[in-house]
Amino acid sequence: MTKLTQTSSLHTHLCFLLFLLLLLISHANSQSLQDQEQAVLLKLKSYLQSPPFLSHWIPSTSNTSHCSWRPEITCTNNSVTGLSLVDTNITLSVPPFICDLKNLTLIDLSYNYFPGEFPKALYNCSKLEYLDLSQNHFVGKIPDDIDSLPRLQYLSLAGNNFSGDIPAAIGRLHELRNLQLFMNEFNGSVPPEIGNLSNLEDLNLSYNIKLVPWNMPSNFTQLKNLKTLWIRESNLTGQLPGTLGEMAALEELDLAKNSLNGTIPSGLLLLKNLSIIYLFKNRLSGDIPQVVEALNLKVIDLSDNRLTGPIPKDYGKLTKLTGLALFYNGFSGEIPASIGRLPKLIDFKVYDNNLTGTLPPDFGRYSELGGFEISGNRLTGKLPDHLCYLGKLVGLVAHENNLTGELPSSLGNCTSLVIVKVYDNGLSGNIPSGMWTATNLSQVLMNKNSFTGELPEKMSWNLSRLEIRDNRFSGKIPTGVSSWTNLKVFDAGNNLFNGTIPQELTALPSLMILSLDQNQLTGFLPSEIIPWKSLNTLNFSRNQLSGPIPEKLGLLPVLTELDLSENQLSGQIPALLGRLNLNRFNLSSNHLSGKIPFELENPAYDRSFLDNQGLCAINSSEKLSICNSEPRKSSKISSKYLALILTFGILLSFLALSLSFFMVRAYWKRNGSDSYWKLTSFQRLNFTVSKILSGLTESNMIGSGGSGKVYRVPVNCTGDVVAVKKIWKDKLEEKLEKEFLAEVKILSSIRHANIVKLMCCISKDNSKLLVYEYSENRSVDRWLHRRNRPSNLSRSVHHVALDWPKRLHIAVGAARGLCYMHHDCVPPVVHRDVKSSNILLDSDFNAKIADFGLAKMLVKQGELATMSAVAGSSGYIAPEWAHTIRVNEKIDVYSFGVVLLELTTGREAIDGDEHTSLAEWAWRLAQEDNPLANALDQDIKEPCYLDEMCSVFKLGIYCTKKIPSARPSMKDVLQILLRCNHPVVHIEKNEYVAAPLLKNSKREQILEDCDGGLVTNV
Structure with a gap:
C-alpha cells in the first residue's frame, strides 16, 4: 500500500513538472512570436521612413506591448491579426515582408498612393479574411490566381486603375461576402462566375465605364444572400433577367445610367426586403409592374426612361417610401390617391409625363413633404391644401399644367419654403400673405395665371426672382420694395398696377431684369438710377408714363435691353443713351422731340423711334424727317444761361463741401479721438487711427454685405491704400460680434501670399474696424460676371483682362x-464661405482668400467639426449641410468646385436652369453625354486653351460630388491645377509613372477626352 502510494505521488510530481515544462515552452514560443512581430513592425516603420503618424511605434518594454500601437495594430491573444494604414499618404509599394506577420486576418491599406501591380506578396498571408486596397494607384490586371487567398470574406479593389478583364478566379473565393470593384479602368469582360459566390452579400461594380457592353449573367440571380447590388454606369446592356425577383435577400438595387431596355421584371417588386431601386437613365419601357410584397421600399427612382402606362395603385401600400422619382417618362392616367397618404414620403417627383386628372388631396397631410414636383403634365383641379401642413415643404414645382383655384392656404405659414413655380396654369385668387415673408423664399414664378391682390410692403430678404407677368395683380408698387435687396429679376408685366414708379425701386443693387410693361403706371420715370449697376433689361412699355427720359439711363453699365414705348414721354432723347450697347431698343409711340443722338442713328434701330412726331435725324432716314442744321438764336441764349447756372451751382457745391469738411472734422475731434479707440496691430503700420477714421466716408465706400461696409481709404501722400471693413451698430449684434472675432482670430494667426493680409483691428464699445491690404482689382465675381464687372470697362476690355490664362492663374492662387x-495650418482652418466674391485680386491678378467671418478652426486635422448653424451662400453650399451640421474641410472643396465652374463657364453659382444650380446643371450636362466644350465660356474659349478649360471644368464637377468623402482634398486639387498647364511626365527608374491629371485623393479618374462622359454623382 505504501509502495502504491509512493508510485502515485511520483506520477503526480512528474505530471506537474511536465505541465510546467509545457507552460515554459508555450511562454517562450509566445515571447518569441511577440519579439518576431515587433521586429517586423519596426522594419515596416523603417521601410516607410518613420512617418510622424507612426511616432508611437516605440520598442516595447517589460510593461508594454506592440499590441498597444493603436489604431494601426489589432491583436488577438497577444498576436497581431490586423494592420490598418488608412489615408496616410504612403507612396511606396506594398512591402514584400508584410506577411511575416503570420496571423494577419485583416489588411487595410485604403486611401493611399500605393503604386504598381496587385501585390502578390499578400498570398503569403494564409489566414487573410479582410483585404482593402481601395483608392490607390494600382495598375494592370487583377491576377488570375487571386483565389490563392481562399479565406477572403471582404475584398475591395475599388478606386484604382486595374484594367483588362475581371478574372473568373474571383468566382472561386467561396467565402467572399463583400466584393467592391467599382471605379476602375476595366476594359474587358465581367465573368459570370461571380454568380457562384453563394455567400456574397454586397457586390459593387459601378462606374466601370470602359467595360465592353455586357448583359447581366442569368446566374447572378443565384446570389440568394445578396443584399446590395450596385452596377451603376458600367455599360450594362440588354434586358434585366426575369429571375431577378428570385434574389430574396436583395435590399438595394442600383443599375442606373446604363443602356438597359425592355420592361421591369414583375418579380422584382415581389421582393420583401427591397428598400432602394435606382434604375434611372436607362431605356426601360412598358408599364411598371404592380407592387405586391416589396413593402420595405424606401426609394424608387425610375426617372429618365421610356416607361408608360399608369402609376401602379399598389405604390400606395409602400408605407416606408420616402422618395418616388418617375420624371422624364411617359406615364399617363391619374396619380393614385393612396400615394398622397404615404406616412414617410418626403420627395415626390413626377414632372414631364402625361399625367391627367386631379391631384390627391392628402399630399403633405400625413408626411413631412419636402419636394413636390409635378410640372409638365396635364393635371387639373386644385393644388392639395395641406402641402406644407407639417412645415417642411421646400419646393412647389407645378408649372405647365391646367390647375385652377387658389394656392394652398398652408403656404401662408410655410417658413421652409424656398421655391414656388406655378406658372402657366389657371390659378387665381390672392396669394397667402405669410408666403411672401417665408425666411428662405428665393424664387416665385407664377406667370400666366389669374392671381389678384396687391404686393406686400415686406418680402423675404432672400427673394431673388419674382416673376408674376400675365396676372391681375393691382395697386401700387410698394415703397417697401427697397428692402428686397437680393432681388435680381422683377417681372410684373401685363397686370393692373397703377400709381407712380417708386424711387425706392432704384435702390436694388442686384436687379438684373425689371419689366413693368402693360400696366397702368403714371408719372415720371425715376431720375436717380445709379444703383442699378447690374441692370440688364428695363421694360416700362405700354403704360401712361410722362415727362422726360432720365439722362442717367445712359450711365447704366450693363444695360442691353431698353423698352419705353407706348407711353407719353416727352422732351429730347438724352445724348448719354448713345453710350449704351443695346440689343433691343424701343422708344416708339411717345411725344419725344429733337435730334436723335448720332450713335443711335443705326439701321438696327429704325423702328425704335416711330410715332414720335417731333423727332428728327441728322442723316437721311426713311422713317424720320431730316433735322434743320441751321443753329437757332434761342439756343445761344440758352447756352449763356446754362453757363451761368452751372457756375452758380459749382460755387454752391464748393461751399457745401467746405461746410461738410469742417463739420466732419469737428465731429471727429469731439467723438472720434484716437484715445477712444483700441488699436491692435499685426503688421508694421504707416498710418494712424485718425487717418483711417477720417477716410470712412460715403465717397470711399466700395461695398457692403451682411457683416458691414467696406471702404477704400488712402493713408498717405505716396498713394498707399488700405481696405477697411466697418461693423458699426448702436448695439453690436451677437452674430456680427462672433464674425468679427472669428475673422481677427483666423487672419491674425496665419500668413500666406494667397490669403488677404490683416494689418490691424481698431475697436471700441459699439464699433469694430478691420484694416486689410487693399486688393486693387477687387473680387473675382466683379470681373467674371458681366453684371458685376467694373463699370468703367467696356465688354471687350473686360474679357481681354480676364482671359483664360488669368482665370487659371486665379484658380491656382485661390487653391494655394x-x-x-x-493642410498647413495648425489647427486646420475651414473657411465655410468660399465664393467668387470672397476671392480678391491684387494689381497682378493674384488671388487672395478673404472674408473669414464664418471660418472655423478644426480641433484636429480630418476631424469633423460641429457648426452652430448652416451658413454660407446660395449656390455654393455643400449638400451635406441640408441634413447634418457636422462638417469638415470638404465643404470648402465643394464651394471651390463651384468657383472653378464659374471660371470655366462664366455663369453664376445659382445660374443653372429652372430646376438646378450651376453645380447641378454641370453634373447633368456631363451625365447626358453632351460635349463639355459646349458648356465653356464662349467669350474666351480658344482652341489652344480647350483641353485646359475642359480639365478644370471636370475638376469642378469632381469637387462638387454629393458625398464629401468622394471629393478630392485641396492638396490634390492644387496638384491637378498645376498640372493643367504643364502636363509633363517625369520618368524615374523603377518608379511608377503617373499620367497628368490622373486622380484626386480618393482616386477618381479625371477623364482625358473633352467630349467624353463623366463619372456620375453618387
Whole structure:
C-alpha cells in the first residue's frame, strides 16, 4: 500500500513538472512570436521612413506591448491579426515582408498612393479574411490566381486603375461576402462566375465605364444572400433577367445610367426586403409592374426612361417610401390617391409625363413633404391644401399644367419654403400673405395665371426672382420694395398696377431684369438710377408714363435691353443713351422731340423711334424727317444761361463741401479721438487711427454685405491704400460680434501670399474696424460676371483682362490659399464661405482668400467639426449641410468646385436652369453625354486653351460630388491645377509613372477626352 502510494505521488510530481515544462515552452514560443512581430513592425516603420503618424511605434518594454500601437495594430491573444494604414499618404509599394506577420486576418491599406501591380506578396498571408486596397494607384490586371487567398470574406479593389478583364478566379473565393470593384479602368469582360459566390452579400461594380457592353449573367440571380447590388454606369446592356425577383435577400438595387431596355421584371417588386431601386437613365419601357410584397421600399427612382402606362395603385401600400422619382417618362392616367397618404414620403417627383386628372388631396397631410414636383403634365383641379401642413415643404414645382383655384392656404405659414413655380396654369385668387415673408423664399414664378391682390410692403430678404407677368395683380408698387435687396429679376408685366414708379425701386443693387410693361403706371420715370449697376433689361412699355427720359439711363453699365414705348414721354432723347450697347431698343409711340443722338442713328434701330412726331435725324432716314442744321438764336441764349447756372451751382457745391469738411472734422475731434479707440496691430503700420477714421466716408465706400461696409481709404501722400471693413451698430449684434472675432482670430494667426493680409483691428464699445491690404482689382465675381464687372470697362476690355490664362492663374492662387488653410495650418482652418466674391485680386491678378467671418478652426486635422448653424451662400453650399451640421474641410472643396465652374463657364453659382444650380446643371450636362466644350465660356474659349478649360471644368464637377468623402482634398486639387498647364511626365527608374491629371485623393479618374462622359454623382 505504501509502495502504491509512493508510485502515485511520483506520477503526480512528474505530471506537474511536465505541465510546467509545457507552460515554459508555450511562454517562450509566445515571447518569441511577440519579439518576431515587433521586429517586423519596426522594419515596416523603417521601410516607410518613420512617418510622424507612426511616432508611437516605440520598442516595447517589460510593461508594454506592440499590441498597444493603436489604431494601426489589432491583436488577438497577444498576436497581431490586423494592420490598418488608412489615408496616410504612403507612396511606396506594398512591402514584400508584410506577411511575416503570420496571423494577419485583416489588411487595410485604403486611401493611399500605393503604386504598381496587385501585390502578390499578400498570398503569403494564409489566414487573410479582410483585404482593402481601395483608392490607390494600382495598375494592370487583377491576377488570375487571386483565389490563392481562399479565406477572403471582404475584398475591395475599388478606386484604382486595374484594367483588362475581371478574372473568373474571383468566382472561386467561396467565402467572399463583400466584393467592391467599382471605379476602375476595366476594359474587358465581367465573368459570370461571380454568380457562384453563394455567400456574397454586397457586390459593387459601378462606374466601370470602359467595360465592353455586357448583359447581366442569368446566374447572378443565384446570389440568394445578396443584399446590395450596385452596377451603376458600367455599360450594362440588354434586358434585366426575369429571375431577378428570385434574389430574396436583395435590399438595394442600383443599375442606373446604363443602356438597359425592355420592361421591369414583375418579380422584382415581389421582393420583401427591397428598400432602394435606382434604375434611372436607362431605356426601360412598358408599364411598371404592380407592387405586391416589396413593402420595405424606401426609394424608387425610375426617372429618365421610356416607361408608360399608369402609376401602379399598389405604390400606395409602400408605407416606408420616402422618395418616388418617375420624371422624364411617359406615364399617363391619374396619380393614385393612396400615394398622397404615404406616412414617410418626403420627395415626390413626377414632372414631364402625361399625367391627367386631379391631384390627391392628402399630399403633405400625413408626411413631412419636402419636394413636390409635378410640372409638365396635364393635371387639373386644385393644388392639395395641406402641402406644407407639417412645415417642411421646400419646393412647389407645378408649372405647365391646367390647375385652377387658389394656392394652398398652408403656404401662408410655410417658413421652409424656398421655391414656388406655378406658372402657366389657371390659378387665381390672392396669394397667402405669410408666403411672401417665408425666411428662405428665393424664387416665385407664377406667370400666366389669374392671381389678384396687391404686393406686400415686406418680402423675404432672400427673394431673388419674382416673376408674376400675365396676372391681375393691382395697386401700387410698394415703397417697401427697397428692402428686397437680393432681388435680381422683377417681372410684373401685363397686370393692373397703377400709381407712380417708386424711387425706392432704384435702390436694388442686384436687379438684373425689371419689366413693368402693360400696366397702368403714371408719372415720371425715376431720375436717380445709379444703383442699378447690374441692370440688364428695363421694360416700362405700354403704360401712361410722362415727362422726360432720365439722362442717367445712359450711365447704366450693363444695360442691353431698353423698352419705353407706348407711353407719353416727352422732351429730347438724352445724348448719354448713345453710350449704351443695346440689343433691343424701343422708344416708339411717345411725344419725344429733337435730334436723335448720332450713335443711335443705326439701321438696327429704325423702328425704335416711330410715332414720335417731333423727332428728327441728322442723316437721311426713311422713317424720320431730316433735322434743320441751321443753329437757332434761342439756343445761344440758352447756352449763356446754362453757363451761368452751372457756375452758380459749382460755387454752391464748393461751399457745401467746405461746410461738410469742417463739420466732419469737428465731429471727429469731439467723438472720434484716437484715445477712444483700441488699436491692435499685426503688421508694421504707416498710418494712424485718425487717418483711417477720417477716410470712412460715403465717397470711399466700395461695398457692403451682411457683416458691414467696406471702404477704400488712402493713408498717405505716396498713394498707399488700405481696405477697411466697418461693423458699426448702436448695439453690436451677437452674430456680427462672433464674425468679427472669428475673422481677427483666423487672419491674425496665419500668413500666406494667397490669403488677404490683416494689418490691424481698431475697436471700441459699439464699433469694430478691420484694416486689410487693399486688393486693387477687387473680387473675382466683379470681373467674371458681366453684371458685376467694373463699370468703367467696356465688354471687350473686360474679357481681354480676364482671359483664360488669368482665370487659371486665379484658380491656382485661390487653391494655394485654401490648401494652406486645410493642410498647413495648425489647427486646420475651414473657411465655410468660399465664393467668387470672397476671392480678391491684387494689381497682378493674384488671388487672395478673404472674408473669414464664418471660418472655423478644426480641433484636429480630418476631424469633423460641429457648426452652430448652416451658413454660407446660395449656390455654393455643400449638400451635406441640408441634413447634418457636422462638417469638415470638404465643404470648402465643394464651394471651390463651384468657383472653378464659374471660371470655366462664366455663369453664376445659382445660374443653372429652372430646376438646378450651376453645380447641378454641370453634373447633368456631363451625365447626358453632351460635349463639355459646349458648356465653356464662349467669350474666351480658344482652341489652344480647350483641353485646359475642359480639365478644370471636370475638376469642378469632381469637387462638387454629393458625398464629401468622394471629393478630392485641396492638396490634390492644387496638384491637378498645376498640372493643367504643364502636363509633363517625369520618368524615374523603377518608379511608377503617373499620367497628368490622373486622380484626386480618393482616386477618381479625371477623364482625358473633352467630349467624353463623366463619372456620375453618387
